[in-house]
Amino acid sequence: MNKQLTIEEFVASLKSGMTIGIAGWGPRRKPMALVRAILRSDLTDLTIVAYGGPEVGMLCAAGKVKKLIFGFVSMDAIPLEPYFRKAREAGTLDILELDEGMLQWGLKAAAFRLPFLPTHVGLGTDVMTHGGFKTVQSPYDDGEVLLAMPALKLDAALLHVHRADKLGNIQALGPDTYYDEWFARAADKTFVSAEEVVDRMDHSYPEDARANIVERCFVHGVVEAPLGAHPTSMPPSYGWDMKHLKAYADSAREDGGWDRYLADTIGADEAGYLDRVGGKDAVAALPLPIF
Amino acid sequence: MTTAPEFTLCEQLIVAASEAWRSNGELVATGIGPAPRLAAGLAKLTHTPELMMTDGEAFLVEDPVPLGPRGYDDRKAAGYLPFSRFFDAAVWSGKRHAMVTPSQIDRFGQTNISYLGGTYDQPKVQMLGARGFPGNSICHINSMFVPAHSKRVFVEGEVDMVSSVGYNPARRTPGVNFSRVDLRLIVTDLCVMDFGAADNAIRVVMLHPGVTFDQVQEATGFALEAAGEIKTTPAPTAEQLAIIARLDPHGLRAGVIKDNPAGKRS
Numbered sequence: 001m002n003k004q005l006t007i008e009e010f011v012a013s014l015k016s017g018m019t020i021g022i023a024g025w026g027p028r029r030k031p032m033a034l035v036r037a038i039l040r041s042d043l044t045d046l047t048i049v050a051y052g053g054p055e056v057g058m059l060c061a062a063g064k065v066k067k068l069i070f071g072f073v074s075m076d077a078i079p080l081e082p083y084f085r086k087a088r089e090a091g092t093l094d095i096l097e098l099d100e101g102m103l104q105w106g107l108k109a110a111a112f113r114l115p116f117l118p119t120h121v122g123l124g125t126d127v128m129t130h131g132g133f134k135t136v137q138s139p140y141d142d143g144e145v146l147l148a149m150p151a152l153k154l155d156a157a158l159l160h161v162h163r164a165d166k167l168g169n170i171q172a173l174g175p176d177t178y179y180d181e182w183f184a185r186a187a188d189k190t191f192v193s194a195e196e197v198v199d200r201m202d203h204s205y206p207e208d209a210r211a212n213i214v215e216r217c218f219v220h221g222v223v224e225a226p227l228g229a230h231p232t233s234m235p236p237s238y239g240w241d242m243k244h245l246k247a248y249a250d251s252a253r254e255d256g257g258w259d260r261y262l263a264d265t266i267g268a269d270e271a272g273y274l275d276r277v278g279g280k281d282a283v284a285a286l287p288l289p290i291f
Numbered sequence: 292m293t294t295a296p297e298f299t300l301c302e303q304l305i306v307a308a309s310e311a312w313r314s315n316g317e318l319v320a321t322g323i324g325p326a327p328r329l330a331a332g333l334a335k336l337t338h339t340p341e342l343m344m345t346d347g348e349a350f351l352v353e354d355p356v357p358l359g360p361r362g363y364d365d366r367k368a369a370g371y372l373p374f375s376r377f378f379d380a381a382v383w384s385g386k387r388h389a390m391v392t393p394s395q396i397d398r399f400g401q402t403n404i405s406y407l408g409g410t411y412d413q414p415k416v417q418m419l420g421a422r423g424f425p426g427n428s429i430c431h432i433n434s435m436f437v438p439a440h441s442k443r444v445f446v447e448g449e450v451d452m453v454s455s456v457g458y459n460p461a462r463r464t465p466g467v468n469f470s471r472v473d474l475r476l477i478v479t480d481l482c483v484m485d486f487g488a489a490d491n492a493i494r495v496v497m498l499h500p501g502v503t504f505d506q507v508q509e510a511t512g513f514a515l516e517a518a519g520e521i522k523t524t525p526a527p528t529a530e531q532l533a534i535i536a537r538l539d540p541h542g543l544r545a546g547v548i549k550d551n552p553a554g555k556r557s
Contacts, residue, residue, distance in 0.1 A: 025374055052420075071420060071421070071422060071423075072420040072421070072422045073419070080418065084417065085417040088406070088417035089413065089414060089417055090413070091412055091413030095412075097405065097420055099421055099422075099423060099424070099426045100423040100426070101378040101382060101383065101423060102425070102426070119383075120383075120429045120430060120467075120468065120471075121383070121425050121429060122425045122426075123425075123456070123464060123467045123469075124425075124428075124429060124453070124462045124464065124467065124472075125424075125428075125453045125455065125456055125462075126411075126421075126452045126454070127421050127425050127454070128425075129453075130411045130452075135464070137466060142468075143466065144466060144468050145464060146467075175349035175350065176375060177373065177375050178373075178375055179374075290359075290360055290361055291346060291347025291348050291356070
């Protein structure tokens, strides 16, 4: 068994029209190398499910997104994602706007193979009105009416972590694993990029087994992508690149800004990407954000 | 005897806002934005030490983390509350009181941070999306901080997209348990309000020195009630000012209210 893929093999295993979940949280630990591979591909008509950061804006700007299922889209220190904003204000996206908690609840329903999970969340708000959610009544004495959050089944989930092995064992070392494990369990196929791919985790990093955020039966492909979260943060290894994110955000106000970012920064291949954004050493040295 | 200290309006509001958490006990106090965060820290360090607080990332701290640049490892973790546990442990369990700054607030306390104008399919101005507001508002206590009280924030009619639940009777779906909806304080640059009038209507309970009720009404898109006895917002004490200064060593609070006006003694 060897689940290691090249980035080209990874992108070739996706199809237009798929529903793809992107793990991470806002500008934190996003599988950006995998997202850039999608940006360089012919894939189109995707449904994207995410706690969105710059990857959502980029995929929208590149015309890859048919439908967006989101709890928020933000780059934290740059609160409003400019390309997401453009796409929304142009009215070109199908959307399902969720509460953050509803999103993970829908992933859990999918992971548990349930049609829905009940929750209070969304009731009484326009998330309910616009999302077309249905309610269920508790069959017990309380008789409460609850929102039935439908399963968010994913064709594919994309994660970026610190380490993976060829069997699909992965380790995410940061202080927070967000909802990555639920994206993985909700998906038919999960693709994980990692800073480092080793032959066997038990031979290389057995002492960090508690960082194994999801079991390997839920991991179908691993891709080695050093510094593959750039420009998002990868604690404890490197921080987000706010200067880069600022320049990316500013490009949305320029004529042809996205096309230039796509050509000059995303570029033709991942191999040259790190050189184009300042080099490996500079990216690896980006300080962790302070909150 | 020492001279009474100088203070800014923002500092006066931080002290008023910290009262939102008084006697809340063991729950997570979240202040989103510099002033609410300082208010939560002040509450924990003065009247309500039981409060829990995060470092803004993944750890629970007993010493509130100062704002702005600092050493990454300066904060000492006492517990663990990452995003991956946040809904289970803090939000849906009701163990939280958040203070937020919505873009719009209506007379029922419903708020909006999603989009302004246009439609759901094509908003005029896209903002963040609903984030955690639907869940926060139906599960735990919430308060609000508004640095510029105006009709743009306190809107006539309903907010453009109801991101958080308030007390609007028209949105009380039969059979739904809204018993945990619990809106406490709204602190603005003009006044302090609560939801203590009949039918949970918004009520002015405190006016900042030199501000009149009519001035507040003028800046609000819906009819306000006045509490039986409207108090005057107190001046911060020297101890409170010292704590605020320690929690904000870079002076980020100076940017919260336009032109950072001085506070006034009543």
